Amino acid sequence: MDELGRKTIEEFKQAGKNSIIVVLDNIRSMHNVGSVFRTADAFLTEAICLCGYTPQPPHRDIHKTALGATETVDWLYYANTMDAITELKQRGYRIFAVEQVEGSISLEQFNMPGEKIAIVFGNEVEGVNSDVLKLADGCIEIPQFGMKHSLNISVAAGIVLWKLTEPVLKQLK
Secondary structure (H helix, E strand, O other): OOOOOOOOHHHHHHOOOEEEEEEEEOOOOHHHHHHHHHHHHHOOEEEEEEEOOOOOOOOHHHHHHHOOHHHOOEEEEEOOHHHHHHHHHHOOOEEEEEOOOOOOEEHHHOOOOOOOEEEEEOEOOOEOOHHHHHHOOEEEEOOOOOOOOOOOHHHHHHHHHHHHHHHHHHHHO
16 A cells, blocks of 8 residues: 555544535445445545535445545535535535436536535435425536436546546646
């Protein structure tokens, strides 16, 4: 790990974070939750909001895919997603749902606003709750070309968070 230059848990906690909060809207799979924690750690995401019946750490099945990221990434629990969205808006976050809807912005055309942002990922079957979509500042869609036109939430989170942190990566070069 020393050769890889990885941060310790304390160094991670003290590191500057990207102004991105991930909101998980009624995710049912503990493996998906753990994977999102791991991805949030990889991209120095500020925090994760676990909403509704989204599983919360500690749990063996979350830890199996998080590989310790539940110890590094801050997280909050909200009984319902609307409470999380309302609070984030009050704290100055712009809200974007990852959803295929009319008027959604294709991910390659989405420009990271120069402000705090919360990205909502929805339930594996139902997607982002329609009430949450009404409060969102916009929706982001990942372009897809196959038959399925949907991605596992953990894959979608990886793609979107990479794209949103791309400007930071360019600054590091």
